[in-house]
Amino acid sequence: MASGEKRVEIEKELSFGPVHPALIEPYRIRLFVNDEIVEDCELNINMAYRGIEKLFDGLPVERALLIAERVCGICSHVHAWNAVRVIEGGLSIVVPPRANYIRVLTNEMQRITSHLILFGHAFEVVGHETFAMRSFLLRESFMDLISYVGGNRVMPSVPIIGGVRPRADLTESLKRVILERVDEFEEKYKGYVTRIIEDPLVMSRLTGIGFLTKEDAVRFYATGPTGRASGWDYDVRTKMDEYKPFEFNVITDESCDTKARIVVRALEIFESLKIIRQVVKSLPEGPVVNQSWKAEEMDFTTAYLEAYRGELMHSYALDSHGRIRNYKIRTPTPTNLAAMEHACVGDHVTEAILTIASCDPCLTCCTRAEVVDSGRSRILSDFEIVQKYGWRK
Amino acid sequence: MNLKATSRKNAIHIMVAYTGGCNGCDIEIVNAVLSPRYDVEQYRVLLTWNPREADVLIVSGVVTWQMVEPLKKIYESIPEPKGVVAVGACAVNGNVYKNLVGDIGQNEEIWAPVETVIPVDVKVPGCAPRPEDVITGVVKALPKILEAP
Amino acid sequence: MITFLRIMLQGAYKNMLRVLTRADRATSIAMRDKILTMSVPPLETVLDEMCIGCAGCYNVCPTHAITMVPLDKPVEIIEGYTKTQVPRIDLLRCIFCLNCHDFCPIYSVFGEAAPIHARDVGTPRMTLQEVLKKPIRAPPEKIEELRKLIPSSSFSLITNGGKSNES
Amino acid sequence: MDNLLFFPLLLIISSVVAAAVAILYSLVLPGIERKVQARIQQRIGPPILTPGFWSVLKFGYKRRIEPTAQIPGLYKSLVYFGVGIIVLIFLFSTPYWWAVLGWGSVLGIAGLLKLEEVLYVLMGSQSQSFLSAGMPVPDLAKGSKHVGIRREFVEQHSAERALKMMAIGSLPFYIALLVPFAMAKSGMISSVVAMQNPAYMLTSEWWSVPLPSNPVIFTLPGIIAALVYFVGYVMLLNEKPFSILKAKIDLIEGGVLEYASKLRAYYYLMRNMLMFALSSIFVTLFIGIPFDPFMPLMMLLNIALSLILPVMLATLVAFSPILTFRQIYPAAIGLSAFGILALVISLGV
């Protein structure tokens, strides 16, 4: 993307994926390299295209929300939550405060697991198996907590329209368990992070590569930790009502490189722990679900949420039967893609892949526009789209 | 048990192919391999990324349109004897992507279940299956490999 | 260089212990035993004691993953209503859509932990008898809609209870 | 050894014994290596025999499958060459071969090792796994700025990196290898051992264990060279942190990607043997305890001490990331400097 102006002769192309140790999901990295230096990069993400937005069309809204959770297995909760926030906003459904607290709690717990996946993945890419394993080990304690709350490790399906599932209500003993685990985790995690930051070999791999300046971050709209690591102080949580009761800092870093992206996430986990403690300690009493709502016609409504990788948007309308029309999801990764492609230019091949990993690419959610035709790609004409998918109502 | 079967039982190389699920299963498989809490290596199972080395192919996800050919190719590249474990509801029956569609009636973007693309020996249900289910699934694929000539 | 040496020395002792004595090993031995004996417990699905056998879940499942299995000994839950069958979920066909959970009377009407869930929703905090004595909170249209889904025998139980409690 | 008639016979017997012991032992080493790593990573890890012995056996039992390579015949033969070369390297370091044609010298070892490094370049340029360029996915996006660019297989890229490693990466190893010879002021292994362990050269009883009187490793240049040797050992084995030529995260496995079934068994054999051979040579050259098939106790001592390098290697692998050329060049230059320093001191001594 960057080398648009100056034309460089490109010697060869290296392509990886869609099945490859560096990728945790099917996508393809095409690196254009001279000798070992990446001159340009293209990420082809359409291998995970499942047509998920189309699936929603015509489903009753309660059903649809369970698909929304399946958009992604890493940030399943944000999708489920944001999907219900759309209808709650559009039809002014009141959510009991206790339910909001529990939603925030689940969100922050899953944010921690998600960031720890990134560490695991990034250190696999760095080649440091031990750190990757320790990260996955630390992650287990929060996977347990999520499954205590939601009944499932990956898809806890905590939110429902108007609140949270009664199953996810916090009992006194669960509250105690959470607080204990958080303390235990924090201590171990501190040791882990210090150890990483002190390791000269690992740090020499991370520092000084994958620069993404603040201007570029804003220009490409690199949201979430990717943008915050370039000094762009943007976090949807600061604007959300649900987060009003809680005290936390937005972590930013000015150094703009791969290390910054890791460090920002590492520090964000401490903020999440802070929020979790506040939730558990000041959890209001009361019901967890408000069932006095009725699905009716709703105009397009949009909801924004800070997912673990950046800003997430869900939007849909309801027809008069309470069925979903024209669901749209914009997940954080598509906007980060351009930033990733930009950031890895000028680095060694092995480092370019690390840079891409450090932006936490996670693409199953964002593949919607499909490249058709094998061999030579082309864009579908309107007629073909209609032929293939039928008219939209 | 003869030497051949013993050697096969004592060294199982698994390869993982993600074919476009939601990531949930992928992460749980990675968990089973990388998390010291589960540690597949203690069951003599080793992870590889090279189909030439693999014995058991673990497939997760709905097999999107573009993953069909790569998946077939990977399967072909594994030398006999080999087994396939389909992990997760997506790979087993297409999950919500196939069975819970609104106006469209049929989702043509996915080829799930995995059976329609390559032969499957063991199915591990769950969305997402727990890591211990994944490991058990791999173990269940063994008899076929052990008995092969 | 100094930090490098410090880490090396600090780590050397700890890791020596780890290598020689398996100190702080994190592998779950309980899980290892279960896997080695092939006795990993299956996913928790139906809580037989809680289910009222209304077959709502059976009717609502989009993939027909649920079959109703007759009980050996029918159980009389409350006067005039006997449970004769419980559902069984074929996990290989289940798509974890949770329809069954949301349509199950014990969950949706009373707001308690549900007896059936493709995943584990936990153990209910009340007995069935207690649950059935609680007032029904579903709006009448909803009950009407659901009337189509479940067998009339169990439906009578719920409408009766609902009417008497709502008035 | 004065009996010229018996010499070839003894040579053959000793070689067969040595090779057999080495192969068997090298099948256990990877398991020990992995176990150490697993313990460090707080897990149980595979049984000791799994990564080496059983894996190799299992690959041997797998059905043959044709590799995708430019010239499959050549590609397949490379791995046999590899095994052959490493067996020779190892045998040349055993006492009976010291006298043969001057092969048991620094030149013999270094030359064969260089040959072994060339194999990786050849393998890389031959193998054409579908995992990179050949993947059947429509990935050429419309509007791409780069059209008609040569798409390279990762293995070819690996071959280029192997060339770079040959040029600079393995330099420290060869310098360190020279140090004991410089101290003995001779190019022959026999004189290096004689210098450290005069008792060994004199005994003829098969059960005795003559211990070295002044091993190289306890001298200043010796210890520097030993450290450099260790790092060079890691580089030659292409293990982390110097595994750039088969870095898992971009090149998957590099040139050996296409070896399947029996060929893969041979490849593992080759790698494991190299791990043991270099380790055993280290014990011979730096400690002065040769691998002598006719002195079982001596041989056992050599085998036991040969564990040092693999265990150190396992620890290093567990704690280091893959380095890229950004770090490898300075590291290789720095280590070479150390090696040369050791060389200078040893020549001065």
Ligand code: SF4
């Ligand atoms: S960015 Fe997309 S794929 Fe990644 S965690 Fe979020 S929703 Fe999932």
Ligand code: SF4
């Ligand atoms: S145009 Fe919009 S609604 Fe249509 S498939 Fe693309 S992202 Fe989805």
Ligand code: SF4
């Ligand atoms: S929607 Fe945007 S990111 Fe997606 S393919 Fe179209 S232009 Fe690219």
Ligand code: SF4
């Ligand atoms: S089975 Fe569930 S968790 Fe697994 S990939 Fe499919 S939707 Fe995701």
Ligand code: SF4
């Ligand atoms: S809907 Fe609930 S109560 Fe009725 S049969 Fe199913 S599990 Fe039992």
Ligand code: SF4
């Ligand atoms: S969760 Fe499974 S059993 Fe329940 S309704 Fe859905 S498919 Fe049927």
Ligand code: SF4
């Ligand atoms: S009204 Fe019928 S269908 Fe609805 S929850 Fe009650 S028993 Fe189930």
Ligand code: SF4
């Ligand atoms: S809306 Fe009706 S069917 Fe759905 S959960 Fe509520 S009571 Fe049950």
